[in-house]
Amino acid sequence: IIAISGSGETNTIVSAAKIAKNRGSKVLAVTSYPESTLGKLSDAYVFVKGRTKKEVDDENYMKRQIHGNYTSLTPLGTAFELTTLVFLDAIVSELMEKMQQTESDLKARHTVLE
Template sequence: MNKTQVSDCEDVLLSMKMIVENLNDVIDKLDIEAIKAMLQKIINSDRVFVMGAGRSGLVAKAFGMRLMHLGFSVYVVGETTTPAVRPKDVVIAISGSGETRSIADLGKIVKDIGSTLITVTSKKESTLGKISDIAMVLPSKSKNDHDAGGYLEKSMRGEYRNIPPLGTSFEITSMVFLDSIIAEMITLTGASEAELKARHTNIE
């Protein structure tokens, strides 16, 4: 990589503003009934499993960690200690496009088992969106949107110079949304800050 002189960081500020604007736009479009249904399923579940690929997988893990802090039995799909999924379990998939092959294939298996599948996605009519019991739609840009519109070519031409790369908008939006779900669950369960801290890992 060639050494580059740092400019006035205009793109940093513009990108942050774009992310905030996208969040505000998503808030106005949220399906409250879908949120209620999602909360109801999670709270009444035997166990919760979370899954996602790449950065969406990291968002899923972060959500799973907070559910653990709330006292839920929660597992990350793909980890070596994750048990078999059962019909009374809830599986939450995070996928911006709803078409990530590995996650979509796992979603089909979840439905074959008879478990509840909740998908957080930007595409309701995607493979995952269509088969999910609850499709929580966050209408953000996914990496597939950029690819379909010639993202790399437009970036080289300077047309996308202020847009965060690939699926960043969805990943940030889903992280904020799921942390907000946790906030609502803290209220619903009456959990205290002390209870959450008591479940935090102490062998780091």
């Protein structure tokens, strides 16, 4: 299972990862916090640097800027989410090329749960 959580503490993601581990699955975490609950229970992780909800601290923003600790002003986990989206899209593109698959091939196997 690939479990994605910037903070590594999102309850639904951590819960799903625990269930997968209990059933014998391997867990790959995509997170900004490998030392988090999700990171610790995963078999491996991909570190994606990004400003997550965990880093929101508007009171000390100016203080951090003065000390040279620059952080993005993107709201909540936007930077993490966008970076992860681009990263995973790149993996899918690479796999499509290596497996000689087209977008039509993927659409034919895509399950819609609506």
